[in-house]
Amino acid sequence: MIGVTILGSTGSVGANTLDVLARHPQRFRVIALTANTEVDLMVKQCLEHHPEFAVMADSIAAERLHDKLGATDPDIKVLSGTEGMQKVAALEQTDYVMAAIVGSAGLLPTLAAVRTGKRVLLANKESLVMAGKLFMDDVRKYNAALLPIDSEHNAVFQCMPRNFESGLHNVGVSRILLTSSGGPFRDTPLDQLHNVTPEQACAHPNWVMGRKISVDSATMMNKGLEVVEACWLFNADMNQVQVVVHPQSVIHSMVEYIDGSLLAQLASPDMRIPIAHALAWPERMESGVVPLNLFDVSRLDFEKPDQGRFPCLRLAYEAVALGGTAATILNAANEIAVQAFLDRRLRFVDIPAVIEMTLTDMSIGQASTLKQILDADQHARETASRNVMVMGRRIIQ
Numbered sequence: 019m020i021g022v023t024i025l026g027s028t029g030s031v032g033a034n035t036l037d038v039l040a041r042h043p044q045r046f047r048v049i050a051l052t053a054n055t056e057v058d059l060m061v062k063q064c065l066e067h068h069p070e071f072a073v074m075a076d077s078i079a080a081e082r083l084h085d086k087l088g089a090t091d092p093d094i095k096v097l098s099g100t101e102g103m104q105k106v107a108a109l110e111q112t113d114y115v116m117a118a119i120v121g122s123a124g125l126l127p128t129l130a131a132v133r134t135g136k137r138v139l140l141a142n143k144e145s146l147v148m149a150g151k152l153f154m155d156d157v158r159k160y161n162a163a164l165l166p167i168d169s170e171h172n173a174v175f176q177c178m179p180r181n182f183e184s185g186l187h188n189v190g191v192s193r194i195l196l197t198s199s200g201g202p203f204r205d206t207p208l209d210q211l212h213n214v215t216p217e218q219a220c221a222h223p224n225w226v227m228g229r230k231i232s233v234d235s236a237t238m239m240n241k242g243l244e245v246v247e248a249c250w251l252f253n254a255d256m257n258q259v260q261v262v263v264h265p266q267s268v269i270h271s272m273v274e275y276i277d278g279s280l281l282a283q284l285a286s287p288d289m290r291i292p293i294a295h296a297l298a299w300p301e302r303m304e305s306g307v308v309p310l311n312l313f314d315v316s317r318l319d320f321e322k323p324d325q326g327r328f329p330c331l332r333l334a335y336e337a338v339a340l341g342g343t344a345a346t347i348l349n350a351a352n353e354i355a356v357q358a359f360l361d362r363r364l365r366f367v368d369i370p371a372v373i374e375m376t377l378t379d380m381s382i383g384q385a386s387t388l389k390q391i392l393d394a395d396q397h398a399r400e401t402a403s404r405n406v407m408v409m410g411r412r413i414i415q
């Protein structure tokens with residue numbers, strides 16, 4: 019039996035992972051589940067999947083979980099905080115870790131899994147964006163197996179030759195083409211973007227996801243973060259990663275070879291496919307997803323991304339070019355700006371402005387140590403919060 023810990027089990031990716039695991043009870047057992055504050059859903063998941071450990075990042079939520087489980091399933095050990103999440107990511111009986119916490123809170127628990135040589139199923143792209151070099155160095159140093167869960171990177175992984183780590187040119191690959199639906203505002207007149215609400219931004223046309231990634235998809239920062247992620251995962255230069263808008267979300271990404279071949283992975287937009295792929299790799303197993311019916315699809319469209327409409331994509335490429343802590347700052351500023359938009363303290367159109375101001379305000383440092391990365395993250399959050407207030411004042415005046 020393969021022991022699996024799910025970091026962020028109450029989220030969209032976490033719940034999809036539990037769905038896939040429940041289809042293969044002879045092969046996997048759930049070792050630990052983690053969440054932040056969603057106690058009721060955690061109780062339900064614990065009663066269904068009987069983990070050894072349940073962790074709440076929030077200590078008050080952990081107390082509530084402890085009380086509730088005490089009455090129903092007292093054998094489950096309840097832990098709290100980042101230490102609790104790091105502990106369950108590193109347990110000896112944990113073979114695979116699904117890293118599905120949203121945002122920078124995922125970095126330390128995911129690194130704990132990497133540093134104990136686990137198979138890490140990486141959904142939490144923010145951890146790779148903020149700490150790319152250190153993260154990948156640790157993957158190699160601790161012999162961890164890193165499998166991408168982002169549907170695009172999972173598609174690229176499926177289309178890549180095995181030994182791509184040696185460099186794309188060495189294995190005959192010329193480019194990675196990351197597809198993007200273009201989000202809910204691909205065709206919205208630019209003057210209407212000022213009035214966009216969080217509800218509209220979270221209504222993705224093809225995917226059901228958590229609120230933060232939904233807003234990232236609407237600004238196309240999600241694709242920007244994915245460009246950074248692809249560079250690290252596939253040892254690619256940023257010029258080898260191109261974004262292609264593909265509104266149907268049927269092709270999840272492509273790999274172009276030097277002989278002109280283009281390999282693509284096609285599937286229904288359902289996260290259980292990349293999750294099942296990474297759990298079973300190098301084999302295949304049933305995911306619960308109905309195969310794509312090409313007669314229903316009927317057409318596939320492709321467009322160049324509109325850089326004017328989506329400045330976040332440009333900012334992400336600029337951060338890769340700057341190197342050092344630039345991507346750490348980009349990620350932190352984006353998290354602050356997106357939360358401010360979700361809290362209705364910032365307009366949708368001001369999200370890229372806050373990120374750009376923060377990148378301009380801060381000096382780019384080295385990102386070699388965890389301390390350097392965490393310091394840059396913290397400083398960027400403070401700077402971005404000030405910039406949110408500046409932009410917020412502009413709305414009120």
Ligand SMILES: NC(=O)c1ccc[n+]([C@@H]2O[C@H](COP(=O)([O-])OP(=O)(O)OC[C@H]3O[C@@H](n4cnc5c(N)ncnc54)[C@H](OP(=O)(O)O)[C@@H]3O)[C@@H](O)[C@H]2O)c1
Pocket residue numbers: 025026027028029030031032052053054055056057075117118119120121123141142143144167168169225226227228229230231289
């Ligand atoms: N959703 C998708 O289809 C999809 C696709 C590709 C990649 N991803 C990536 O996967 C990650 C998760 O996305 P999601 O859509 O599943 O997010 P989500 O639905 O918002 O779930 C986030 C999970 O993280 C937990 N969490 C939030 N803040 C935390 C904190 N400070 N400390 C510890 N845990 C915390 C949440 O717990 P509570 O429920 O208690 O708040 C929840 O379990 C993101 O990095 C996203 O970019 C998602």
